[in-house]
Amino acid sequence: MALRQVSPTDEFIKGLWRDNPVFIQVLGMCPALAVSNTAINALAMGLATTFVLLMAGLSVSLLRNFIPREARIVSYICIIATFVTCVDYAIMAISIELHRALGAFIALIVVNCLILGRAEAFASKHKPGRAMLDALGMGVGFTVALFFIGVLREVLGSGTLFGVDLFPDGFQTWTVMVLPSGGFFAMAMWLLVVNWIRQREADAEKRANERAGEVAS
Amino acid sequence: MNAPAPTEQKRTSAWSMYRAIVGIGAFCALLIVTVYEATAERIADNKARFLSKAVAEVLPASRSTAEVTLDADGTLVAATELADLPVFLGYGEDSELVGAVITAQGMGYADNIRVLYAYSFERQAIVGFKVLESKETPGLGDKVEIEPHFLANFEALDARLNEDGTALANAIVTVKEGEKTEPWQLDGITGATITSDTIGAILHQGSSAWLPVLERDGRAFQPPQSIEE
Numbered sequence: 308m309a310l311r312q313v314s315p316t317d318e319f320i321k322g323l324w325r326d327n328p329v330f331i332q333v334l335g336m337c338p339a340l341a342v343s344n345t346a347i348n349a350l351a352m353g354l355a356t357t358f359v360l361l362m363a364g365l366s367v368s369l370l371r372n373f374i375p376r377e378a379r380i381v382s383y384i385c386i387i388a389t390f391v392t393c394v395d396y397a398i399m400a401i402s403i404e405l406h407r408a409l410g411a412f413i414a415l416i417v418v419n420c421l422i423l424g425r426a427e428a429f430a431s432k433h434k435p436g437r438a439m440l441d442a443l444g445m446g447v448g449f450t451v452a453l454f455f456i457g458v459l460r461e462v463l464g465s466g467t468l469f470g471v472d473l474f475p476d477g478f479q480t481w482t483v484m485v486l487p488s489g490g491f492f493a494m495a496m497w498l499l500v501v502n503w504i505r506q507r508e509a510d511a512e513k514r515a516n517e518r519a520g521e522v523a524s
Numbered sequence: 525m526n527a528p529a530p531t532e533q534k535r536t537s538a539w540s541m542y543r544a545i546v547g548i549g550a551f552c553a554l555l556i557v558t559v560y561e562a563t564a565e566r567i568a569d570n571k572a573r574f575l576s577k578a579v580a581e582v583l584p585a586s587r588s589t590a591e592v593t594l595d596a597d598g599t600l601v602a603a604t605e606l607a608d609l610p611v612f613l614g615y616g617e618d619s620e621l622v623g624a625v626i627t628a629q630g631m632g633y634a635d636n637i638r639v640l641y642a643y644s645f646e647r648q649a650i651v652g653f654k655v656l657e658s659k660e661t662p663g664l665g666d667k668v669e670i671e672p673h674f675l676a677n678f679e680a681l682d683a684r685l686n687e688d689g690t691a692l693a694n695a696i697v698t699v700k701e702g703e704k705t706e707p708w709q710l711d712g713i714t715g716a717t718i719t720s721d722t723i724g725a726i727l728h729q730g731s732s733a734w735l736p737v738l739e740r741d742g743r744a745f746q747p748p749q750s751i752e753e
Contacts, residue, residue, distance in 0.1 A: 374544045375536040382548050389552035393559040400563040403574040410666065411634070411659045 315440055322444030328421045329452035329494075330501040335421040338412045339453055340490030346469055348408050349457025353450025355394045355413060357443070360422050362390045364442030367430040374431075383426045384417070391416045421449065452497070459493045460484045572606065575627075575640075575656070579612055582652030583642040585622040586614030590747040600741035611734055613742060614642070621645060621745075624738050627656070628730030633718040635659040639726055643683060643735060645742065649707075650681040650696075650727065658719075665719035673701075674713050674720065682707035683731050690736050698724030 328334045338356070343349040366386045367374075374382045395413050398406045406413070416422070425445055430438035461467055464484030466474045483489050579589055589612040591603040603610070609627040616622045623645060629638040637660065642652030655669045668674055684693045694708040698721045704711040710727070712720040 375540045378541050396563040400566040403570045
């Protein structure tokens with residue numbers, strides 16, 4: 308059986324929706340829930356992770372014929388840790404306040420299973436172009452998902468978006484949303500929405516197939 | 525039926541593994557050092573700006589500061605360059621001494637914790653506190669930065685010296701949450717026991733080292749003309 312050819316666009320788009328790392332694969336939950344208490348923190352963590360995904364994907368793909376199978380995990384971790392260190396310095400150079408807000412989670416990007424997973428499952432088996440498209444798609448999907456969680460938590464938990472007040476003075480904020488438990492609530496709300504949309508899509512596809520079957524018969 | 529013969533997998537040579545691991549290690553080292561060198565100056569500037577803002581936060585009455593250090597004789601003198609753990613004297617609008625700001629650090633649960641705190645000469649108490657660096661567990665250890673009852677300790681944490689002025693009259697210690705009975709005790713945080721204990725130890729060590737000197741020489745210290753605004 309011939310394998311289906313995946314177009315470069317599909318390679319990129321799959322990370323945004325069909326295989327979204329947060330809402331579908333449920334990977335990298337530690338930073339997704341912990342750092343997403345404000346939209347800006349979520350965006351910064353998403354962009355930092357995207358950069359590491361891209362650079363690690365490119366490096367692993369370029370070195371895929373150079374790294375022996377037995378040494379692949381140590382090599383991937385070393386590459387990922389290097390780019391995380393670079394991101395750490397870059398964020399400190401941009402803003403110490405942002406660096407403090409992201410805290411220990413910048414260093415923890417090293418052990419984000421999404422990055423090692425894409426390096427091992429995809430980048431090590433594909434050419435650099437494909438590996439970068441996959442990494443970019445997954446990174447953008449991760450960033451968008453984190454941003455959605457961050458927006459929900461900041462709006463409900465602080466009554467602001469990017470630090471700008473959204474509600475009149477009498478608005479009672481849901482403080483729980485900016486606490487760690489709020490991450491789980493926001494995640495659950497988005498999972499509900501995403502699964503509802505996917506269910507509708509699946510039902511529509513099933514009905515379309517049934518109609519096509521009736522017409523053919 | 526015969527089972528299929530296992531395919532023989534080619535053994536990876538030791539040279540290939542050395543080459544890959546050492547090569548990647550060298551590449552990574554080069555990249556990290558290059559990025560470090562490229563960002564070091566900007567990071568130092570950002571840290572200095574952050575420190576200056578933090579000093580103003582913990583000692584809001586100060587309008588200007590002067591960094592101080594100790595000379596070989598143990599006398600308070602103006603610092604010529606920013607120390608690793610700087611200490612500042614803060615001056616009000618009329619250049620009167622309003623307090624001192626001390627940087628101190630200690631090992632917490634996860635890593636080193638670096639804090640900044642303000643000492644009031646008038647009240648002989650610690651009157652402001654801020655964590656500068658911490659990698660404590662999010663949601664647990666990092667409560668020392670946000671927990672209102674813990675931060676309330678620093679409205680006036682007793683740091684009086686003994687009669688000789690050579691040491692603290694009472695050791696600053698952290699007690700269990702809700703068990704604070706003395707003004708020099710820190711009301712700790714349940715769930716962040718090690719971190720709140722560490723904060724107590726940091727404050728005690730920093731104050732023991734600096735407050736006798738600051739009390740002895742601080743009021744008489746003549747700040748340099750170009751003090752930091």
